[in-house]
Amino acid sequence: MPTLTPAFFSQFEPADLVRADKAHYMHGYHVFDDHREQGALNIAAGEGAYIYDIAGNRFLDAVGGMWCTNIGLGREEMAEAIADQVRQLAYSNPFSDMANTVAIRLCEKLASLAPGDLDHVFLTTGGSTAVDTAYRLIQFYQNSRGKPEKKHVIARHSAYHGSTHLTMSIGNKPADRVPEFDYANDKIHHVSSPNPYRAPGGMDEAQFLEFLVNEFEDKILTLGADKVAAFFAEPIMGSGGVIIPPEGYLLRMWQVCQRYDILFVADEVVTSFGRLGKFFSSWDVFGVQPDIITTAKGLTSAYLPLGACIFSQRIWDVISEPGKGRCFTHGFTYSGHPVCCTAALKNIEIIERENLLAHVDDVGEYLEQRLNTLVGLPLVGDVRCKKLMACVEFVADKASKTLFPEALNIGEKIHLKAQERGLLVRPIVHLNVMSPPLTISRAQVDEIVETLRICILEVADELQRSGQYAGR
Numbered sequence: 001m002p003t004l005t006p007a008f009f010s011q012f013e014p015a016d017l018v019r020a021d022k023a024h025y026m027h028g029y030h031v032f033d034d035h036r037e038q039g040a041l042n043i044a045a046g047e048g049a050y051i052y053d054i055a056g057n058r059f060l061d062a063v064g065g066m067w068c069t070n071i072g073l074g075r076e077e078m079a080e081a082i083a084d085q086v087r088q089l090a091y092s093n094p095f096s097d098m099a100n101t102v103a104i105r106l107c108e109k110l111a112s113l114a115p116g117d118l119d120h121v122f123l124t125t126g127g128s129t130a131v132d133t134a135y136r137l138i139q140f141y142q143n144s145r146g147k148p149e150k151k152h153v154i155a156r157h158s159a160y161h162g163s164t165h166l167t168m169s170i171g172n173k174p175a176d177r178v179p180e181f182d183y184a185n186d187k188i189h190h191v192s193s194p195n196p197y198r199a200p201g202g203m204d205e206a207q208f209l210e211f212l213v214n215e216f217e218d219k220i221l222t223l224g225a226d227k228v229a230a231f232f233a234e235p236i237m238g239s240g241g242v243i244i245p246p247e248g249y250l251l252r253m254w255q256v257c258q259r260y261d262i263l264f265v266a267d268e269v270v271t272s273f274g275r276l277g278k279f280f281s282s283w284d285v286f287g288v289q290p291d292i293i294t295t296a297k298g299l300t301s302a303y304l305p306l307g308a309c310i311f312s313q314r315i316w317d318v319i320s321e322p323g324k325g326r327c328f329t330h331g332f333t334y335s336g337h338p339v340c341c342t343a344a345l346k347n348i349e350i351i352e353r354e355n356l357l358a359h360v361d362d363v364g365e366y367l368e369q370r371l372n373t374l375v376g377l378p379l380v381g382d383v384r385c386k387k388l389m390a391c392v393e394f395v396a397d398k399a400s401k402t403l404f405p406e407a408l409n410i411g412e413k414i415h416l417k418a419q420e421r422g423l424l425v426r427p428i429v430h431l432n433v434m435s436p437p438l439t440i441s442r443a444q445v446d447e448i449v450e451t452l453r454i455c456i457l458e459v460a461d462e463l464q465r466s467g468q469y470a471g472r
Contacts, residue, residue, distance in 0.1 A: 004045055004052060012054040017042050028163070041419070046073030049437045049444060051424070059419065062448045063426045064388075067238060067270045067435040068297035071350050078303050078346050085342040094123070094336035103336035106344050110310055113348075114293060115283035117313040123306065123336040127269035127296035128162030130307035131232070134265050134292050135166055136330050137311060137319075138230045141263075144319045144326065150261075151187050152223050154216070155232040158193040158240035161267055170232055173240055175429060189223065191215050193237065194245035197382045197393065197401070209246040217256050230263040235281045235288075238270040241431050242384045242391035250286040263315075266290035269307070273298030274351055274438045276387045277360040291315060298438075301347045306340040356438045364388050366442050370449040377453065378460035378471060379410070390434040392452065397472045403430050408468065410459070417455035423448060 002008050018039045027040065045052040049072055051061050064070065071078075085102065092100035107121040122137070124130045135153070142150045153170065155161065161171040168176060169184040177183065192215055199208040220228050235250060237243035257264045266282040272295045278284040280293060291314070296307035319326065334340070351357065364387030371385050374392060381395030394410045396402045404410045411427035418425055418432075425448075426433040434448065463469035 002045065004047070004056070006056065009044065009052075009054065009056040012042075012044060014042070014054050017054060048072040048074065049440055057422070059422050059424045060444060060447055061424050062434045062436045063424050064435040064437050065302050066297070066426075067275065067389075068302035070274055070298040070301040070438045071347060071354075071356070072301075072437045072439045075303075075350070077350070078301075078343065081342050081346040082303065082339055085339045089338045092336070092338055094333075095331050100336065100338045100341075102338045102341040102345065106341040109345065109348060110295075110308055113279045114310045115280060116289045118290070118293060118310045119313050120311050120316045122309040122311070123341070124296070124309060125332050125334050126305050126307045127267075127294065128164045128167045128307075129332060129335075130269065130294040130296055130309045131162045131167045131170065131265075131267060132164050133309040133330065134230075134232075134294050134311075135170070137292065137309060137315065137328075138263060138265075140328060140330075141315050141319055142229050144321070144324075147226070149227050150229045152189060152227050153187065153230045153232060154189045154191060154219060154228060156193050156237070156240075157190045158195070158243065159190075159232070159234060159237055160239035161232060161234075162269075189219060191219055193240065193243055194249050195241070195243045196246055197384075205246045209249055209252065212246070212249060213252045213256060216253055220256070220260050220262070225260040225262075228260065228262050230265050230292075231257050232265045232267060234267045234269075235271045235286055236276070236386055236389055238389065238435075239428065239433070241393065241428065242386070242389050242433060244384050244386050250282075250288045254288045254290075263291040264288065265292045265294065267294050269294055269296045270298075270389070270435070273301075273347075274357055274360050275389055275435065277357050277364060279351075279357070299347065300340060300343040303347065304337075304340040304343040305334075306337070306344055351438070354439075360387050360438050363440055363442060363445060367436075367440075367445050367448075370445055373449065374453060374456065377456050379414075379456055379463075379469070388436055388438060388440070392432045392456075394430050394432075394456075396469060399472065404468075406430075413459050414452070414455050417458055418451055421451050421455070423451040425452070 021040055042054045043051050044054045050058050052058050110121050111119045122133050124133050155170045157172050159171045160173050161167045169188050172190045194212055196205050254264050268280055271281040276285050282288045282290050291312050293310045300306050368385040371383050371390055374380050375383050379394045381401055382393040384391045396404045406429055411429055411431050414432055415425050415427035464471050
């Protein structure tokens, strides 16, 4: 980690970087007009839960990068492990009859951490490719077992499962469905988001649960159970707004899957590796034994890109049946990359050695308590928090839960106020989403909540004075 002195930051030329960024760098989720006018926050360094821009301004990163900087930034032992692996073996072909020692050890470790008989691992380059792999694995499995018609999959509205063509099609966040892109629709279907705050018709949580389960079963029967292959579900929906489902929802949905021979795919790209206080949350938090788990993000704490599709012995037994001469013709040049796998093993070692899962249990409960003190503020419709996944939803009217016009971009207004005070939260239209590093302290939790409080009140006052908010 460089010494973050004025001399360090003086090496950067802000005007030139802004020019080059606007001229050449197309970002993920690039908002063309905004970027043209405002540019980007250009980051130069990171340490622990903090990042620094090119001017040396420090920000508490309550977003955790993108749900991913779990052990914090700037770990010297991680840098050394990565450097040592580069010196020893920087790359190895991951296809067919080639393997490397680090990838083997990582797969063994992941199989030991995953619940039940999830003993087999396909390493990928990130979360999107892990979910993409799961979809292809499901096709391969159904064809191998002689069920070529059983290919339809069901996911949820407002879900996010990645940004490849296929995974964006499985997900269904309205903001992601822009008219300039096409989506695969012929075998992908969606049922309701399990968001109790937006339950239809004034249902209480128990009634909403029954509605969701019945809707799912009706969808299966409408399509034909012999045609439905899998159900994709984030245990807690992340980018869709930290949607914490009704108590018992995942278990009930899993039971329906069991009844109709449907694979349950737990997309744990966000919820694994400590975000909810466990290595994997499907079983340990929600009591569900999935057939497939997809993971990424916290797998390496974002030190290097890596994902994994972890699947059951039952699936393996079918696809690897002796004498069939099958080949799983799917792979990535950088899957099983030895340097990335080294980062993952070191990351897991740090989480275990520093007992970060227990820390998340403690500080996560504290974050839940503190964030809930914002509920009574103007603009705040709902606060959702489970350990270190959190969201504040803003509304124009609390009684009716009416949203502000999208063009107002209320989440961005509050985010920019927070940024001025050295706090980063993630704005998603009507939301501010948070997923801080697992190492966050109670004092930093207080800083997040109190800064948000100030910013919410300031924005509410400005909107009232301009006539854009009635104060209800």
